[in-house]
Amino acid sequence: MPRAVQAWLWLKQPARFLGDCWRAYGDVFTMRLPLGINLVHIADPELVKGVFGGSSDVLAAGEANAAILEPIVGPHSVLVLDGPEHLRQRKLILPAFHGDRMRAWEATIRNITRAEVARWPVGKPFPLRPAMQSITLEVIMGAVFGVDDRARREDLRRAIVQITGLGRHPFLLFATRGRRLGRWAPWARFVRARGALHAALGEQIRDRRRAADLAQRADVLSVLLLARDEQGRAMTDDEVRDELVTLLFAGHETTATSLAWAFDLLLHHPPALGRLITESEGGSAEYLDAVIKETLRVRPVIALVDRHVRQATQIGEHTIPAGAIVCPNIYLAQRREDLYDNPAAFWPDRFAGHAPPGFGWFPFGGGIRRCLGASFATFEMRIVIPEVLHTVVLRPASRRPARIRREAVTFVPHNGARAVVITRTQPTARPAPPPQPAT
Numbered sequence: 001m002p003r004a005v006q007a008w009l010w011l012k013q014p015a016r017f018l019g020d021c022w023r024a025y026g027d028v029f030t031m032r033l034p035l036g037i038n039l040v041h042i043a044d045p046e047l048v049k050g051v052f053g054g055s056s057d058v059l060a061a062g063e064a065n066a067a068i069l070e071p072i073v074g075p076h077s078v079l080v081l082d083g084p085e086h087l088r089q090r091k092l093i094l095p096a097f098h099g100d101r102m103r104a105w106e107a108t109i110r111n112i113t114r115a116e117v118a119r120w121p122v123g124k125p126f127p128l129r130p131a132m133q134s135i136t137l138e139v140i141m142g143a144v145f146g147v148d149d150r151a152r153r154e155d156l157r158r159a160i161v162q163i164t165g166l167g168r169h170p171f172l173l174f175a176t177r178g179r180r181l182g183r184w185a186p187w188a189r190f191v192r193a194r195g196a197l198h199a200a201l202g203e204q205i206r207d208r209r210r211a212a213d214l215a216q217r218a219d220v221l222s223v224l225l226l227a228r229d230e231q232g233r234a235m236t237d238d239e240v241r242d243e244l245v246t247l248l249f250a251g252h253e254t255t256a257t258s259l260a261w262a263f264d265l266l267l268h269h270p271p272a273l274g275r276l277i278t279e280s281e282g283g284s285a286e287y288l289d290a291v292i293k294e295t296l297r298v299r300p301v302i303a304l305v306d307r308h309v310r311q312a313t314q315i316g317e318h319t320i321p322a323g324a325i326v327c328p329n330i331y332l333a334q335r336r337e338d339l340y341d342n343p344a345a346f347w348p349d350r351f352a353g354h355a356p357p358g359f360g361w362f363p364f365g366g367g368i369r370r371c372l373g374a375s376f377a378t379f380e381m382r383i384v385i386p387e388v389l390h391t392v393v394l395r396p397a398s399r400r401p402a403r404i405r406r407e408a409v410t411f412v413p414h415n416g417a418r419a420v421v422i423t424r425t426q427p428t429a430r431p432a433p434p435p436q437p438a439t
Ligand code: HEM
Pocket: 061, 078, 079, 080, 090, 246, 247, 248, 250, 251, 252, 254, 255, 258, 301, 302, 304, 305, 306, 363, 364, 365, 366, 367, 368, 369, 370, 371, 372, 373, 374, 376, 377
């Protein structure tokens, strides 16, 4: 097909186009897009393993990400770096997501969820995805940025909502980049919102550096300020700011959309929903874990990851030319019939007591680029899902589960995952117990 047609199908019917290519060409195929962009999709777990284990001198993720993400996340972001600089940033960030630290955020996440659910209308359809976005944004402001000040929270929220809104139409945004089209053109609005975000984060970083209780705080910002690399160097303010913006944009919408998919799937599968409620009320988290894994399998928010091929390389029997982009395809590999019975069906029981197959389940990517927030996202989902289900009785607003629609680089529910609150089962304003101290 002409490149323009492939691009149109990839934008407008991404899941269907992937499925059609897979059936026609098998586990490795090339999608040819305008501007000479060639995406080599890989759905074979063995080959995916090879890509994730490949050298970053040959397969560069940072370079592949930078083209689109650098204007948003900045030049110091772990997402756009490669080689030793990437590893340094990763090592500095990783301890912030240690399990013990995250446990201190549990009460915050629970309280934020309760406050959000208390605002939902009863008996009227509403989209769950924006509701989940407001939960995950508040969680990032508390757990990652550690912002207590109301005015600063408001400044941040305003700038983030504006940038996220503009980021939903990346083509419009980039088409107006660098052009003099007036102050209301998308790119000009983006630059202003980014300036406001940087200003608020800059103040937050400076204030926190001076805080007397810096070493006692569990938020990610405080941990980043105290982190030292192997040479004993701390991060600069600009580095810390870029990493905070990265964690925000990598973590906020991805987790919110995964939560929205989880509810959409559960509400359309009453036996799974019933089992989840019964088992969670009995104090077991095993089925909840299975529900989360199955949601991330059948509705991965990020359908593929990319690596820029710097020099021609061999992947299995395929020679991939320099300049191509190799994409381990999460969406396709997680729908393989040789790994999953009835792969298109939502059936969490397949993971109850069973670990997912290696490289046949990788919603968080892999190798040295695996998602830094994977355990944080799962931790948050584990709190939000039961909290919502114990507080309200929901029913789906549509007969069928939502279709997959593309929004920028993510796969989202086409209708925002609409649901109706039938009744409230718990008083929603009760405060959560005080946070457990980090051990
Ligand atoms: C369900 C929610 C999430 C999903 C599905 C997800 C998925 C992914 C994927 C597929 C990648 C690319 C990995 C690769 O290239 O191999 C990634 C990278 C990353 N994610 Fe997530 N993510 C989620 C939540 C989060 C959260 C909550 C945070 C932090 C607060 C986060 C921070 C990052 C960072 C920093 C990277 C870049 C890692 C690197 O390049 O070394 N993510 N994520």
